[in-house]
Amino acid sequence: MVNDLASQFNTQVPHATFLAAGQLDGLEPLLRSLDLLRSGESIVRTEKPGEGNMNFVLRVVTTQQSFILKQSRPWVEKYPQIAAPVERLAAEAAYYRFTSQHPVFKNWSPALLANNAEHLVMIIEDLGAGSDLTSIYQSNHTMPTRDIRDLFAYLAELHRCSLDADPAEFPTNQELKQLNHAHIFDLPFRSDNGFDLDSVQAGLSALAHPIIDDSAFQAQLRELGEVYLGTGPVLIHGDFYPGSWLQTAKGIQIIDPEFAYLGHAEFDLGVMIGHLLMAQTPMTEIQRGLEGYLQAGRLDHALVSGFAGAEILRRLIGLAQLPLQLSLEEKRELIAVARDMMRTPLVL
Numbered sequence: 136m137v138n139d140l141a142s143q144f145n146t147q148v149p150h151a152t153f154l155a156a157g158q159l160d161g162l163e164p165l166l167r168s169l170d171l172l173r174s175g176e177s178i179v180r181t182e183k184p185g186e187g188n189m190n191f192v193l194r195v196v197t198t199q200q201s202f203i204l205k206q207s208r209p210w211v212e213k214y215p216q217i218a219a220p221v222e223r224l225a226a227e228a229a230y231y232r233f234t235s236q237h238p239v240f241k242n243w244s245p246a247l248l249a250n251n252a253e254h255l256v257m258i259i260e261d262l263g264a265g266s267d268l269t270s271i272y273q274s275n276h277t278m279p280t281r282d283i284r285d286l287f288a289y290l291a292e293l294h295r296c297s298l299d300a301d302p303a304e305f306p307t308n309q310e311l312k313q314l315n316h317a318h319i320f321d322l323p324f325r326s327d328n329g330f331d332l333d334s335v336q337a338g339l340s341a342l343a344h345p346i347i348d349d350s351a352f353q354a355q356l357r358e359l360g361e362v363y364l365g366t367g368p369v370l371i372h373g374d375f376y377p378g379s380w381l382q383t384a385k386g387i388q389i390i391d392p393e394f395a396y397l398g399h400a401e402f403d404l405g406v407m408i409g410h411l412l413m414a415q416t417p418m419t420e421i422q423r424g425l426e427g428y429l430q431a432g433r434l435d436h437a438l439v440s441g442f443a444g445a446e447i448l449r450r451l452i453g454l455a456q457l458p459l460q461l462s463l464e465e466k467r468e469l470i471a472v473a474r475d476m477m478r479t480p481l482v483l
């Protein structure tokens with residue numbers, strides 16, 4: 136199966152060794168070729184470290200250490216018939232190279248240990264057992280104020296430290312951006328997208344119609360999409376939502392920056408704020424977090440609000456659904472909040 140896919144896509148990566156869980160013959164030679172195993176060190180076991188869709192991710196436990204291997208093949212791991220751009224691995228590695236160079240991120244993100252473009256493999260520090268924070272959408276879960284403040288502080292540092300970054304060090308990630316753009320700014324808002332929203336929740340498709348029919352909204356969406364597709368002055372994570380926030384023994388860690396590129400800080404902030412609102416975080420907490428961010432940088436508030444609103448709407452009525460526990464009425468209210476935010480920027 137993996138070999139068939141490899142031959143189907145191998146024009147992009149002619150020499151790559153594609154790994155498969157349970158078939159690990161190629162793993163040890165690969166790790167040795169990357170100088171990751173010391174003499175006398177051997178692999179004890181491998182395991183899946185957590186849930187993911189896009190990539191092949193493996194925890195490798197050796198006689199002396201453990202680390203996380205991520206292989207980003209030219210397809211989506213969970214849906215192998217869907218092609219995916221391999222540049223995403225270079226984008227992710229460049230991000231971790233950047234955070235590994237700045238001490239402020241030491242306790243925030245795994246260190247980059249190796250990166251090999253030929254085999255589309257990246258090795259990063261193992262943060263230990265953890266679970267992502269998608270649990271915050273559950274109705275009995277509230278995000279501690281301190282964590283919210285820290286997440287804003289992380290973005291403030293990321294955007295501040297990268298302001299003078301050399302563009303040559305960061306891949307444009309343009310193909311992945313195009314794919315993401317379609318799922319954020321385009322497909323969810325087409326009347327012919329074929330999504331059966333009522334099978335997600337009875338009555339949901341009726342909530343989508345007024346949004347789709349609003350031409351002013353559609354025009355704003357096109358503008359936001361153009362900003363997303365363009366470039367900007369700072370390194371952005373590009374997918375700063377609870378699935379990229381890992382709760383570990385040493386606190387929250389930020390992982391999975393495969394959507395990173397030099398873009399607009401407002402995108403990271405808007406996406407985060409959108410998800411905090413979907414997790415029913417009070418607006419006052421979000422505003423306090425933003426105030427903390429603003430001590431370090433300046434923002435286009437209309438852009439932050441626009442991206443936050445678009446993220447809420449696409450998650451509620453698009454394909455990339457979240458494990459939300461909201462009633463139809465709560466979704467209706469959230470849609471109204473999102474649309475208000477897009478019309479009138481968040482005020483502090």
Ligand SMILES: Nc1ncnc2c1ncn2[C@@H]1O[C@H](COP(=O)(O)OP(=O)(O)OP(=O)(O)O)[C@@H](O)[C@H]1O
Pocket residue numbers: 184185186187188189190191192203205245259260261262263264265266267378381390391393
């Ligand atoms: N450095 C790490 N240390 C410990 N666990 C990790 C580490 N990196 C990833 N994981 C675990 O593996 C899971 C999958 O990793 P990751 O999110 O990077 O993969 P992905 O395929 O890009 O996911 P997605 O499809 O959500 O984009 C994470 O949710 C986390 O549980």
Ligand SMILES: [Mg+2]
Pocket residue numbers: 189190391393
């Ligand atoms: Mg990912």
